[in-house]
Amino acid sequence: MSLMDVRIYPDPVLRKPAREIETYDRALESFIRDLWETMLAFDGVGLAATQVGRDLRICVISWKEHRLILVNPRIVHSEGEQVGDEGCLSFPGIFEKIRRPQKVRVEAVDAEGKPFSVDADGFLARALCHEIDHLDGRLMIDHLSPLKREIIRKKLLKRSREERTNP
Numbered sequence: 001m002s003l004m005d006v007r008i009y010p011d012p013v014l015r016k017p018a019r020e021i022e023t024y025d026r027a028l029e030s031f032i033r034d035l036w037e038t039m040l041a042f043d044g045v046g047l048a049a050t051q052v053g054r055d056l057r058i059c060v061i062s063w064k065e066h067r068l069i070l071v072n073p074r075i076v077h078s079e080g081e082q083v084g085d086e087g088c089l090s091f092p093g094i095f096e097k098i099r100r101p102q103k104v105r106v107e108a109v110d111a112e113g114k115p116f117s118v119d120a121d122g123f124l125a126r127a128l129c130h131e132i133d134h135l136d137g138r139l140m141i142d143h144l145s146p147l148k149r150e151i152i153r154k155k156l157l158k159r160s161r162e163e164r165t166n167p
């Protein structure tokens with residue numbers, strides 16, 4: 001098991017769309033285990049492979065009793081609307097109100113390639129939309145106004161400059 005580095009915005013790797021998984025092997029299993037442990041170590045509700053710099057369509061979610069490992073996930077149905085606070089391990093310290101569907105149905109496969117689907121409502125629907133967005137290189141700030149996006153970009157750039165000067 002090894003923890004991975006979570007990439008912080010505006011790292012360009014976060015914009016790279018992930019590719020579909022076609023091979024289900026030991027390497028994939030071990031990557032998923034590392035992704036899971038990294039999410040827990042950073043106290044995240046979810047983590048997508050693109051956030052650790054890998055262009056693989058995989059994300060994990062751990063919220064309340066829900067433990068989801070989603071390979072090649074896609075939203076096949078969405079309905080309604082909700083607005084609520086959202087954060088992201090790639091945007092440390094940033095929480096913003098984001099509009100998302102109230103309910104979604106997601107189809108995915110597990111680490112062995114076995115298909116399943118999830119019907120989610122409320123916060124879980126939000127988390128699924130957020131993580132699946134990552135796999136397409138879309139970020140939570142894309143749902144905000146250009147002005148807000150710019151403010152957040154400057155804040156995180158300043159933060160990473162400060163970290164480089166005082167490690």
Ligand SMILES: [Zn+2]
Nearest residue numbers: 087088089090
């Ligand atoms: Zn995120």
